[in-house]
Amino acid sequence: MIKAISPWLLNANAALMHYDLPVILKKEQNGYHFSIINQGDALWLIVAWPLGNTIAFRLAYSPGDQLNIKKANISGRNIKVEIGSLIGAQHVELKLPEQEGSPLHWTTTLVPAAPLLLPYWPRDIAPLGAKRSDVLALGDIRVNQVGTRCGQLYFHVTRPEAGAVFYFQNLTSLSDYNQDTETSAGNTVGGEWPEIGFALPPTTKQKPLQQGKSYVISDAYVMLSAEIPPDEPAMIRQYLDMLAGIYLALPKPDTHYQNWPEILQKGLYDLQDSPGCWSQLGGNHYFNAYVSDYDTPPEIMVQLAVLLPLLDYVEWHNVELDVMKKIKEGLPAFYNEKYGTxxxxxxxAADRLQGEEEHKKPLVMDSWYLQHPLLNLSRMALKGDTEAKKLFLDSLEFAIKVARHFDYQWPVFYKMDTLEIVKAETQPGAGGEKDVPGLYAHVLLQAWELTGEKRYLAEAEKAALKLKGLGFKMFYQANNTAFSAGALLRLFKITKKQIYLELSYLALANVFVNTQLWDCNYGYGKNFPTFFALFPLSDAPYTAVYEEQEVFCAFHDYLHHAEGLDIAPSVRLLLAEYIRFLVERAVYYYPTMLPKEMLSDEVKTGEVDHNLWIALEDLHDGWEKSGAVGQEVYGAGNAFGILPRHYMQVEEAGFMIYTDYPTYGFSPTKHRPATFRLAGDSRMICRLMIVKSGHAKLPEITVTTGGKTQLKGKHAEGGDLEFELPGNAEVRIDWR
Incomplete structure (x- = not known):
């Protein structure tokens, strides 16, 4: 079947493949041939693979015009072109790849000649195919932008065979365009083959670009490969390596130190003392899912989602919290003797459910909602909690029965009494909760570790293998996919079977596909950072605190289990960088950090108290208000997860060591020096802080990396010390 194409692509293909258009500049680099050609109303970069197949990227455009090339020069890898056009002056700066594995990059700016509306803009990639052929190339799109996620497009050119392309539009650079036209950068990169690439969002609100103001209208990075991956593991590795290659070249926003000890205390106070966080039932206290949500019965997932981060904190701080005792006392009431789970x-209180949503019925189970509490109970059991161990083991056979009944491929909702499917698929043809096999494997690995029974390990392997072949469609919910990655890595370590390492990469790639590698600096987005934010569901329109906090913890665990293993450098880099940016961004989920005018006037569940240090569930695109879902009590683990993982206590000397990268090998010590190793990649820079834990001045501090390089710090607010150092470094801290 011949695919229909637009006049714009038909015209571009005919002109570029058949007409003898003037070649402005030509250069060969790393086996690829690059030519810049003026088609008339468009300036194109033609790229020829080593085997001759060609693809074109549009660098500049002026509809129905004849572009006037005023100046063009080439200096090494750098090419600059100045263009006159009816819509205004355009300037293109192009950098060819420095070496194999580094990206091609161009930036196009426009200075409008008049107040300008752009009701339509064609996509900017033309897969031309073989030279002098009328037949456009055939290809497979593997990843494209969804909503306000990365402006990414990963595809393979399959006929004539050429290779793979990772196209990335740096949407941060388009903020002035989005601000002045009141448009969103969401869903701007994608298309249907062969009409693919980036298109400027149409200016439908009669909000023009301003005359004489300079706007970036494209800021694109492209990774090229002559390899079409032969199988799923190779495709996933290629995607991760290409994403990391672009990430290294991408300008990244500055991060800032957040005072998490202080933030935690504010959150702990409100969590314990705010009436809106609590319900009482059967003589026990329970957390509400959302602030002032008294209609929804207590959920076991909510209780454990807060309890586990609190457990991390009390182990780190060596304190006791009455709130934990309250929650633990109410957990046995969730066990049902009849069903054995x-x-x-x-x-x-289940009879209070009104059924206003499919899952809000007494015996209806959302598939991951059984596995997740079991996972948290197993964690408590492994820490010596006997009541948690009993609840976990008593429920385990029911979980196994469910898994086998569905052949380790879970629907969305099912009934607990009959296992009848209530909702089979997330969308027609999309399947159910596809990452639950990995989450279930995690639960069974915990059971194996707790009991030593090999049947649990075998059960985990059966479930894990159901993830093969899912490609970029594995992701149902972010935290479950991240937990799956960790379970698969553990299976690899236990069994030495390469398939499980490959499947762990598959899970991680699915997480990174759903991130936002750009800053939404328009509308309300100016009030909070969004770089490297993560979306909770594959189609979610907002980022969410609970899933982000759990992915953050899961990534820490993955790096811990990967210590000493030869895992992909791209994986180490991306995991550490997500963690680094989350440690800064997470504080902006608290409504106290945001202006009131950007909070939603209507709240779906409960209510939002702007003065309460309980995180909002949802942060939206810059033109949409946030907090519309509610203030998420079960996301209160935010600070309690961050503090123990990023602050190392040196009690005798009166300070803590903070890093925004994960660390290995530090144990609480009163002896000098303190030593540890940073995770991540040595090509990236992270922050280290010496943070006062009392009122006394800091002692004289010496920070050394690699056993010889002494770092110079700078004084920060409050008398703390701040250092910058590379990832993957051995660090020694001494004081006197």
Missing amino acids: IMRWHPK
């Missing part, structure tokens, strides 16, 4: 809803 914990239930999602508190059995004594």
